[in-house]
Amino acid sequence: MEKLITALLVLAGIIHLLPVPGVLGAERLSALYGISLAEPNIDILMRHRAILFGILGLFLLYAAFQPSLQTLAMVAGLISVVSFIAIAWSVGGYNEFIQKVIFADMVATIALVAAAVIRAIDPTSS
Template sequence: MSIEIVAVTLLVVVGLVNAAPGVVAFSVARTRVAYGVDVDDPVLTVLLRHRAVLLAIVGIGLIVSAFVTSMRVPAIVAAAVSMTSYVAIAGSTKGVNQQIRRVLRADVVALVGLGAAGALLAS
């Protein structure tokens, strides 16, 4: 298997991890499953739905960048900033629930995959 195929596969997988929360934009009820919270506040609903759209954009950007080489650097940087900021914020916040810790661990694993893809593409 070539380095390019491994890197492209990693970009697609990490893109899917980032895009998956996008479902919350269409189904607020999914926030309970994803984050372990009930959303009764309309303002919080708007914020979570908007966050879901932004995550989907980052994920779709990564997936597209797997096939459009000119998009790779911006997509990788955007995804790295997004996931690193979540890891930093969630990791430094006391009292987060198990679902938030699960998402944090998933982002750490995805960051490793993203770093590996970037390193493979740079070689």
């Protein structure tokens, strides 16, 4: 069960790392999200967002192999993905690129919830 938890956290970590190339500039961000970033302030905010996702993704990957950090990583990852899904659904009108992000976040949500359930029911997995 420990290996399954590790694999699920690695999956969530990889999903969180997918936006990291956006730090390289507006062109990458446009390719990721299908939006124009002509306004410099939005470019700055989105590039910073890419860095934050990188930090969280690396933490999830690290925690996958550090059982003492796994609960914290699961909580942080779930806050990230569930909040994005909730915001997207509440705003609506998003494009197909954002729909792909929502799908990836749903996959991460399932992985993180599964890891948390396994950890809760299998005391040897901690």
